[in-house]
Amino acid sequence: MKTLLPMDKYGVFADTCGIARVDSRFVAELFGKEHLDVLRDIQAILSPESGLSENFRQFHYKVSTHFDNQNQPTPRIMMTRDGFTMLVMGYTGKKAKHTKELYNRQFRKMEQFISTVNRARAQFPKLTKQIRLLYPDAKADFYSNECDMIHRIVLGMTAEQYHSLHGLEEDESIYTHLRRGQMAM
Numbered sequence: 001m002k003t004l005l006p007m008d009k010y011g012v013f014a015d016t017c018g019i020a021r022v023d024s025r026f027v028a029e030l031f032g033k034e035h036l037d038v039l040r041d042i043q044a045i046l047s048p049e050s051g052l053s054e055n056f057r058q059f060h061y062k063v064s065t066h067f068d069n070q071n072q073p074t075p076r077i078m079m080t081r082d083g084f085t086m087l088v089m090g091y092t093g094k095k096a097k098h099t100k101e102l103y104n105r106q107f108r109k110m111e112q113f114i115s116t117v118n119r120a121r122a123q124f125p126k127l128t129k130q131i132r133l134l135y136p137d138a139k140a141d142f143y144s145n146e147c148d149m150i151h152r153i154v155l156g157m158t159a160e161q162y163h164s165l166h167g168l169e170e171d172e173s174i175y176t177h178l179r180r181g182q183m184a185m
Contacts, residue, residue, distance in 0.1 A: 001064045001078055005113065006172065012106045015062075015078070018118060020110040022084050022103065024077040025066065030099050031091055035076075038087070042077050045086055052086070060086070081107040116183045117175055154185045 005014035011026025024042060028035040044050060046057050060083030065073045079087065084107070088100055131138055131146060148158045155162055155178075162174050175183065 001062065005110070005117065008106065008110070010103065010106045012103070012110045014110060014114045014117075018114045019080055020107050020114060021062070021078040021080055022107070023066075024079065027079075027084065027087070027103075030102070031088070031096060035074075039075060039077065041087055041090075042079075045083075056082075081111075113183075120175065120183060154182055 002016050003013045004016050004018055007013040007023065007026075010030065011023035013021060013023075015021050024038050025035055027033075028038040031038075042061060045052060046061060048054075050057070060080045062078040064076050064078055066076045068074050081104075084103060088096070088103075091100070127146065131142065135142060151157065151159050151162065151174075155174075157165070159174050162168070162177075163170065163172070166174075166177060168174065168177070
């Protein structure tokens with residue numbers, strides 16, 4: 001599944017529509033359950049007999065495929081916060097309560113970060129419009145130079161330097177690693 005923001009260490013990520021979701025494999029791991037058991041629980045929710053509306057089931061649960069170490073496709077389910085909540089309501093015990101609290105916090109953090117990224121994205125067209133007004137004949141690299149200048153002001157380095165310093169993949173967004181104040185700037 002393509003993402004707007006990559007998975008964090010708990011399997012929470014933002015899909016391309018900017019919706020926070022969690023991978024069923026991570027839910028199984030943190031609740032100490034077999035992934036097949038979690039998939040079975042989700043299948044019961046996805047059943048028309050579950051009592052949930054078709055709209056709820058389709059929106060809050062997205063079936064995807066993961067390739068394991070032997071490169072074999074295995075199913076996984078990507079759930080929204082409400083889908084996650086519906087799934088884990090029945091999970092009981094001290095560890096389950098702790099894990100539910102942890103996931104609610106992670107979903108909240110991801111949702112706040114999605115909002116920050118969306119606000120930053122909304123500002124980018126304004127920047128490019130201002131560049132066009134000031135420099136009607138600006139070349140393509142002019143825009144990346146302006147972004148690098150902003151990165152230097154906010155981070156004290158270019159995005160390329162930030163990638164290198166923090167060991168990020170070349171195509172990985174630096175914005176998922178910034179603090180809230182840095183994103184606001």
